[in-house]
Amino acid sequence: MKRMPEALIMAISAIVLGILAGALLMVSIGSNPIAGYYHLMRGSLMSVMRIGNTIATSITLILTGLSVAFAFKTGLFNIGASGQMLMGGLCAVIIGLNVVIPRPLLLLLMIAAAFAGGAAWGSVPGFLKAKFNVHEVVATIMMNWIAYWVVYYVVPTYLKGAFLETESRILPAQASLRAPWLTNLFNGSYINLGIVIALVAVFVIRFILNRLALGFELKAVGFNRHAALYAGIHVNRNIILSMVIAGGLAGLAGVTFYAGYAVNMQIGVLPIQGFDGIAVALLGANNPLGVLGAALFFGLLHSGKGFMNAMTGIPPEISDAIIATIIYFTATSLIIQRVWVRFSRFKKGGK
Numbered sequence: 001m002k003r004m005p006e007a008l009i010m011a012i013s014a015i016v017l018g019i020l021a022g023a024l025l026m027v028s029i030g031s032n033p034i035a036g037y038y039h040l041m042r043g044s045l046m047s048v049m050r051i052g053n054t055i056a057t058s059i060t061l062i063l064t065g066l067s068v069a070f071a072f073k074t075g076l077f078n079i080g081a082s083g084q085m086l087m088g089g090l091c092a093v094i095i096g097l098n099v100v101i102p103r104p105l106l107l108l109l110m111i112a113a114a115f116a117g118g119a120a121w122g123s124v125p126g127f128l129k130a131k132f133n134v135h136e137v138v139a140t141i142m143m144n145w146i147a148y149w150v151v152y153y154v155v156p157t158y159l160k161g162a163f164l165e166t167e168s169r170i171l172p173a174q175a176s177l178r179a180p181w182l183t184n185l186f187n188g189s190y191i192n193l194g195i196v197i198a199l200v201a202v203f204v205i206r207f208i209l210n211r212l213a214l215g216f217e218l219k220a221v222g223f224n225r226h227a228a229l230y231a232g233i234h235v236n237r238n239i240i241l242s243m244v245i246a247g248g249l250a251g252l253a254g255v256t257f258y259a260g261y262a263v264n265m266q267i268g269v270l271p272i273q274g275f276d277g278i279a280v281a282l283l284g285a286n287n288p289l290g291v292l293g294a295a296l297f298f299g300l301l302h303s304g305k306g307f308m309n310a311m312t313g314i315p316p317e318i319s320d321a322i323i324a325t326i327i328y329f330t331a332t333s334l335i336i337q338r339v340w341v342r343f344s345r346f347k348k349g350g351k
Contacts, residue, residue, distance in 0.1 A: 007285035018326030025318055036314045043307025044300040052189025056261060058299030062198040063253035064277025065295050066205055067246045069286040073209060074242035075222030080125060080140025081250040082274025083147035084118040088251025089258035090151055091117030093168055093265045096175030097159060103174040114255035115248040121147060122247015123240060130236035144270060152267045168265040177260035194256030201249060206288040218242055279327045298323060
């Protein structure tokens with residue numbers, strides 16, 4: 001397992017290489033990369049409102065990144081964060097549209113329902129993996145599309161808005177994670193209370209993995225399930241529990257997106273944030289604090305690309321290409337690590 005400083009070096013190296021690759025892409029289409037990156041940063045950070053929007057964009061990525069990273073830590077590859085996010089969001093929206101109780105209790109109930117919905121969706125691949133050794137990649141991908149079609153049926157049938165068949169009714173203000181004081185603090189930004197959920201999740205997962213016996217057992221199963229079984233750890237139970245927690249985290253991403261970033265739920269959309277969570281987890285080295293930093297960085301790229309396009313004409317897809325390149329260099333971090341080790345040895349020898 002990588003130590004955090006080494007993992008940080010690998011992440012920074014991947015980011016630098018990705019930025020250089022993005023610069024080459026800009027040059028290849030006849031654009032100025034310095035101007036491109038300048039306006040990309042301005043689009044994300046030029047005002048308090050834009051900073052708030054960048055943070056808001058990062059909220060869902062933090063939670064889906066945590067979901068994937070937690071599963072990675074326990075030896076599982078959770079490709080199903082999108083479906084778990086959909087089910088968590090659906091459960092939260094159902095509660096928000098149909099339950100009338102004081103706002104603090106309603107929001108807590110929506111958050112709990114979102115976690116439960118995502119956890120239930122994650123438990124199915126976990127059970128199939130534990131009992132029948134069905135590969136979790138296949139199972140979670142299939143669950144994504146089941147969630148997609150469940151939402152496709154439920155929203156128009158039971159939650160339809162007044163005008164469009166493809167959208168649910170708009171959530172009432174008391175069921176929204178947006179708070180006037182927070183919106184005003186960031187000058188009209190769509191930042192919302194989901195940031196509190198995301199930060200709490202980061203530190204709770206960090207505590208579980210690093211401080212609790214449960215975290216040790218989960219990581220032991222991920223490192224070597226046969227050795228864990230020999231040591232008396234309940235392997236199957238921990239596999240299921242790992243996917244339940246990972247699914248619950250993705251479910252929380254659902255409530256922050258559909259009740260915070262958006263105001264209702266649409267059909268026909270499989271949230272891309274679930275797949276972006278894989279990139280966030282990889283860049284963050286599956287460390288909760290690393291995931292937080294990686295999500296904020298990707299949020300910055302997503303938030304600023306529209307402004308970059310408006311000011312320079314550089315296609316916003318360049319930003320997506322930078323993210324993809326960073327993922328590539330992160331996935332090949334072993335090569336970067338070897339180069340760094342050789343450089344360190346050379347430097348020591350030179351002394």
